[in-house]
Amino acid sequence: MSGFTLLVVSWVLLAIFVVAFVLRTVRIARLPVHLRWELAPVPHEKGRSKYGGSYLEQYEWWTKPREKDLFSELLYMLQEIVLLKSVWEHNRRLWWFSFPFHIGMYVLIAAGALLLVGGALEAAGVQTAALGDWQGGITALAGLGFAVGGVGALGLLVSRFADRRLREFTTPAALFNLLLLLAIFATGAYSLTVSQDFALRVWGFATALVTADPSIEIPGILAAHLFLTMLFLAYLPFSRMMHFVAKYFTYHEIRWDDEPLTAGGRLEREALQLLDQPVTWAAPHVKSDGKKNWIDIATEETKT
Amino acid sequence: MSTKVRIKDISRRGDEVLCPIRPEDMVPLPPPYDDPEHEPAWKELSPETKERVVCNLDGFVALSLPKPKDEAQEQEYVESFRAGLKKLLEKNNNWTFLQPLLLSLDYCVNCQSCNDACPIFTASGGADIYRPTYRAEVLRRLIAKYAKPGGKVFARFTHGDIELNWSTITRLYELCYRCTLCRRCAQACPIGLDNGLLSRELRKLFSQELGWAPKELHDKGTVLQLEVGSSTGMNQVVVKDNIEFIDEDMADETGIEVHSSWDKEGAEVLLIHNAGEILSWPENPGAFAIILDAAGIDWTLSSEAVGYDGVNYGLFYDDVQLARVAVKHAEIASNLKVKKLVAGECGHQHKAMMTIADRILTGDLAVARESCMTLLEEIVFSGKIEFDPSKNDFPVTLHDPCNIVRNLGIVEPQRRILRYLCPQFREMTPHGVDNYCCGGGSGFAVMSPNNFADWRVSVAGRMKLKQILDAFADQPGPEVKKYLCAPCSNCKGQLRDLLQYYDVLEKSGITYGGLVELIVNAMVDVKEPFIKWEMH
Numbered sequence: 002m003s004g005f006t007l008l009v010v011s012w013v014l015l016a017i018f019v020v021a022f023v024l025r026t027v028r029i030a031r032l033p034v035h036l037r038w039e040l041a042p043v044p045h046e047k048g049r050s051k052y053g054g055s056y057l058e059q060y061e062w063w064t065k066p067r068e069k070d071l072f073s074e075l076l077y078m079l080q081e082i083v084l085l086k087s088v089w090e091h092n093r094r095l096w097w098f099s100f101p102f103h104i105g106m107y108v109l110i111a112a113g114a115l116l117l118v119g120g121a122l123e124a125a126g127v128q129t130a131a132l133g134d135w136q137g138g139i140t141a142l143a144g145l146g147f148a149v150g151g152v153g154a155l156g157l158l159v160s161r162f163a164d165r166r167l168r169e170f171t172t173p174a175a176l177f178n179l180l181l182l183l184a185i186f187a188t189g190a191y192s193l194t195v196s197q198d199f200a201l202r203v204w205g206f207a208t209a210l211v212t213a214d215p216s217i218e219i220p221g222i223l224a225a226h227l228f229l230t231m232l233f234l235a236y237l238p239f240s241r242m243m244h245f246v247a248k249y250f251t252y253h254e255i256r257w258d259d260e261p262l263t264a265g266g267r268l269e270r271e272a273l274q275l276l277d278q279p280v281t282w283a284a285p286h287v288k289s290d291g292k293k294n295w296i297d298i299a300t301e302e303t304k305t
Numbered sequence: 306m307s308t309k310v311r312i313k314d315i316s317r318r319g320d321e322v323l324c325p326i327r328p329e330d331m332v333p334l335p336p337p338y339d340d341p342e343h344e345p346a347w348k349e350l351s352p353e354t355k356e357r358v359v360c361n362l363d364g365f366v367a368l369s370l371p372k373p374k375d376e377a378q379e380q381e382y383v384e385s386f387r388a389g390l391k392k393l394l395e396k397n398n399n400w401t402f403l404q405p406l407l408l409s410l411d412y413c414v415n416c417q418s419c420n421d422a423c424p425i426f427t428a429s430g431g432a433d434i435y436r437p438t439y440r441a442e443v444l445r446r447l448i449a450k451y452a453k454p455g456g457k458v459f460a461r462f463t464h465g466d467i468e469l470n471w472s473t474i475t476r477l478y479e480l481c482y483r484c485t486l487c488r489r490c491a492q493a494c495p496i497g498l499d500n501g502l503l504s505r506e507l508r509k510l511f512s513q514e515l516g517w518a519p520k521e522l523h524d525k526g527t528v529l530q531l532e533v534g535s536s537t538g539m540n541q542v543v544v545k546d547n548i549e550f551i552d553e554d555m556a557d558e559t560g561i562e563v564h565s566s567w568d569k570e571g572a573e574v575l576l577i578h579n580a581g582e583i584l585s586w587p588e589n590p591g592a593f594a595i596i597l598d599a600a601g602i603d604w605t606l607s608s609e610a611v612g613y614d615g616v617n618y619g620l621f622y623d624d625v626q627l628a629r630v631a632v633k634h635a636e637i638a639s640n641l642k643v644k645k646l647v648a649g650e651c652g653h654q655h656k657a658m659m660t661i662a663d664r665i666l667t668g669d670l671a672v673a674r675e676s677c678m679t680l681l682e683e684i685v686f687s688g689k690i691e692f693d694p695s696k697n698d699f700p701v702t703l704h705d706p707c708n709i710v711r712n713l714g715i716v717e718p719q720r721r722i723l724r725y726l727c728p729q730f731r732e733m734t735p736h737g738v739d740n741y742c743c744g745g746g747s748g749f750a751v752m753s754p755n756n757f758a759d760w761r762v763s764v765a766g767r768m769k770l771k772q773i774l775d776a777f778a779d780q781p782g783p784e785v786k787k788y789l790c791a792p793c794s795n796c797k798g799q800l801r802d803l804l805q806y807y808d809v810l811e812k813s814g815i816t817y818g819g820l821v822e823l824i825v826n827a828m829v830d831v832k833e834p835f836i837k838w839e840m841h
Contacts, residue, residue, distance in 0.1 A: 029407075033396055033404070034400075034664065035405055036402060036663075037660040038402070040491055040492060040499075041710065041711050043714060049717075052716055052737055052738070053710070053711075053738030054716045055715065057660075057676060057679075057713050057714060057715050058717055060683040061645070062675070063673050087493060087495035090493075091419070091421065091493040092417065095416055095418070099416070166420065166436075167415065169311055170312070170415035170438060172415075172462070172465045173461070174463045175414070177462075242414075244414060247411070247496060248497055250408060251408050251409075251412075251498060251499075252497045254404065255404065255499070256497050259714075262663050262664050262667065262671060264671055269668075269671075272667055273667055275396075276665065278397035278400065279397055280398060280625070281397070282398060282513035282514055283385065283513075284515060286516065286523070287513055295628065299629050300632055
C-alpha cells in the first residue's frame with residue numbers, strides 16, 4: 002500500500018470513527034430518563050458510602066441537605082478504570098490478563114498523547130527539538146504498551162477457549178476483536194524493533210494526515226500497523242468495546258442516579274412528558290387501545 | 306457437575322428437561338445439615354402435571370403454563386413474544402427502563418465476573434442455566450436476531466446463534482423466575498450492567514404482551530389488591546376487624562392499651578403494612594402500634610382499598626401494575642393530607658414506594674415517603690421509651706432485605722437499634738449491601754405451586770441458611786435460643802419455610818421475627834416476654 006493510499010484509507014476510517022463514536026455516545030446520552038434503579042454502594046454519599054449507606058438513612062431525609070462527596074466518586078472510578086477493581090474482586094483468573102490488556106492500551110494512549118504534545122510544541126516552535134528529545138521515551142513507552150497489551154490480549158484469547166465459563170459465551174465478534182487488537186500490538190512491536198525512529202515515523206504519518214502530503218513513505222510493517230489501528234478505530238463504535246463509554250452512563254446515570262423528583266423540577270417535567278406517551282402493550286389487563294397514555298392506564302378504575 | 310448447557314440449547318424442541326438439578330451437586334450445609342440423607346426429598350411432579358403443563362427447564366415448575374392446543378397456538382405465542390421484544394426497545398412503551406435495558410444488552414463482554422455473586426448459581430453447584438449471564442445472553446441473542454434490523458445477517462457474528470420457537474420462550478419464561486432480582490450480580494459487574502434487570506424485563510414482556518405471569522403475583526396479587534383492596538383478599542371490613550383483634554390481643558399480652566386509628570386526616574404518619582403481616586405475623590403490626598403510641602406519634606392506618614396493604618407485586622413483573630398500585634398508595638396519603646407515608650417492615654414495599662415509583666408520582670402524588678427503619682431509630686434513641694437491653698440477652702443476627710439494603714442503601718439505622726438493644730448481636734458474613742437474598746425475593750416467597758417450594762427453599766434459600774447457621778456457629782445447639790431478625794414480610798415468609806423445611810428450630814434453636822418485636826421485647830413497660838420461641 003502506498004503512503005498516499007494509506008492516507009486516503011485513514012481519512013475515511015477516521016471519519017467513520019468520529020461520526021459513529023459521536024452518534025453512538027449521543028444516542029445513549031439522549032435516552033429518556035428512567036425509573037430510579039440505584040444500587041448500593043453509591044460512592045458520592047458523604048460519610049456513608051464506605052458501608053453502602055444512602056441519604057435515605059436519615060430521619061425525614063427530604064428535610065436534610067444533600068451532601069455529596071465527589072472525591073470519593075472520583076476515587077471509585079479511578080480504581081475501576083485503572084486497576085479494574087471489580088474484576089480483581091470477582092474474577093481474579095481473568096484479571097491477570099484483563100489488567101495488562103487494558104494497561105497496555107492506556108500506555109499506548111499516553112504514548113500517543115506525548116507524541117501529539119511533542120509534535121505540537123515543535124511545530125509551534127515552543128521547543129525546537131521536542132520530538133527529537135522525547136522520541137526515545139515515547140518509543141519505549143509504546144514498546145511497553147505493545148508488549149503488555151499483547152500479553153494481555155493473547156491471554157484473553159487463550160482464556161476464551163481454555164476457560165469453560167468463557168467458551169460458551171464467546172462470539173465470533175469477540176474473537177475478532179481480540180485478534181484485531183493482538184495484530185495491532187504485534188505489528189506495532191515488530192515495526193518498533195526494526196525501526197529506530199518509530200515515534201518520528203508515526204509523527205510523520207500524523208503530520209501527513211493533516212497536511213495531505215502525498216509524498217509520505219511508510220515502511221510496509223508500519224503501514225500495516227497504522228492501517229490496522231485505523232481499522233480498529235472505525236470498527237470500535239460498532240462493537241461492545243465501546244463499553245468504556247457505556248460505563249460512564251451505567252454508573253452515573255443508573256447505579257448512582259439517586260436524584261429524587263422535586264415539584265416543578267427537571268425530573269418532574271421530563272416524567273410528565275414521558276407519561277403522556279401512548280401505551281401499546283397487548284396483554285388484556287393493560288387495557289391499552291393505542292391511544293391511552295401511561296397516566297390513563299395507571300389511574301383508570303381497575304375494579305371490575 | 307450438572308448437565309452442560311449451551312446458550313442455543315434453550316431452543317431445543319420438545320418437552321425435554323434442559324438442565325435437571327441434582328441434590329448431590331449442591332453446596333453442602335454446615336452440620337448437622339450436611340448429611341445428604343437428611344436433605345428433604347424434592348416432590349416429584351405427577352404424570353398428570355407433566356402432561357398438562359410445560360416442564361422443560363430444570364425439573365421444577367413455578368408457573369404452571371398450560372401446554373398449547375396445537376402448533377398454531379404455539380406460533381401465535383411466539384409471534385406475540387417477538388412483538389414484545391420490539392416493544393421493549395420502544396421509548397413510548399418502555400421508557401421506564403429503556404436506558405438500563407439497552408446498556409445491559411449492548412455492552413456485556415461476557416467476562417462472567419457476575420457468576421459467583423449469584424447465590425442460586427453458587428448453591429446449585431454451578432448449574433449453567435442459573436448463571437446470571439445465561440438468560441441475559443439468550444435475551445440478547447433473541448433481540449439481536451429477531452428485533453433489530455439486519456439481525457438475521459449480522460447476529461450470528463455479533464451475538465452467536467439462537468432460534469426463536471415455543472421451547473425457547475417457555476424455557477425462558479420459567480427461567481426468568483429462577484432469579485430473585487437481588488441484583489448481587491449487578492454489583493459485581495465491572496461495566497455496571499444489570500442481569501437482574503434483564504430478568505425483570507423478560508417477566509415484563511411476558512406479562513404485558515402475552516398476559517403470562519405467576520397467578521400468585523398477578524391474579525391473586527396485584528389484580529386482587531386493586532379489586533378488593535389487598536393481595537391477601539382482605540376487604541376493608543375484614544382488615545378493621547383484624548386490627549381491632551390485634552389491638553386487643555396486644556393489650557392482653559403486654560398490659561398496654563393499644564388503639565390503632567383509622568383514616569385520621571392530617572396525621573403525622575400514615576403507616577402502611579404489608580397486609581400479610583396482619584394475617585401471618587399479627588405481633589408485628591401490634592408491636593408497631595405499641596411503639597408508636599408509646600412514643601406519642603400521631604399516626605394512622607388507612608382503611609381505603611389498597612391503602613392498608615403496602616405490597617406492590619408489580620415491582621416484580623409488570624410496570625403497569627406497579628404504577629397502578631403505587632399511584633393508589635400515593636393518592637391515599639395525599640387525600641389524607643398526612644405529613645408522611647411510612648413503609649412498614651416490607652422490603653419490596655420500601656423499594657416500590659420510595660425510589661422506583663418516585664418518577665411517576667408527580668404533582669400532588671409526590672408525598673413524602675420514609676422507611677420505618679429511620680422512624681424507629683428516631684424513636685428508640687429519642688428517650689421517649691425506656692428500654693432494658695438485658696431483656697434481649699440472647700444471640701441475634703440480622704438478615705438484610707435486598708430491597709431495603711442493597712437497593713435503597715438503608716443499612717445502619719436497624720443496626721444501631723440492634724447494637725443498642727441486643728447485647729449478643731452479631732453480623733452474618735457477608736452482610737449489609739453484600740448480603741445474600743433470602744431466596745424468596747421477587748415474589749418467590751408467595752409462590753409454592755407444584756414442586757417450586759422445594760426449589761425456592763433448598764436451592765434459592767441455601768446460601769442464606771448457610772450464613773444464618775454460620776452466624777450462630779459459636780452456639781449451634783438447640784439449647785441456646787437464637788433470633789434471626791428479618792425486617793421484611795416477604796423475607797420472613799421465605800425464612801419461615803426455610804427454617805421449617807430443615808427443622809432448624811428443633812435442631813439449632815433458631816427462630817425468626819421482625820425488628821419491632823425486639824424493640825417491644827426490650828421495653829421496660831412490657832412485663833412479659835414479647836418474643837415467643839416457637840415457629841409461627
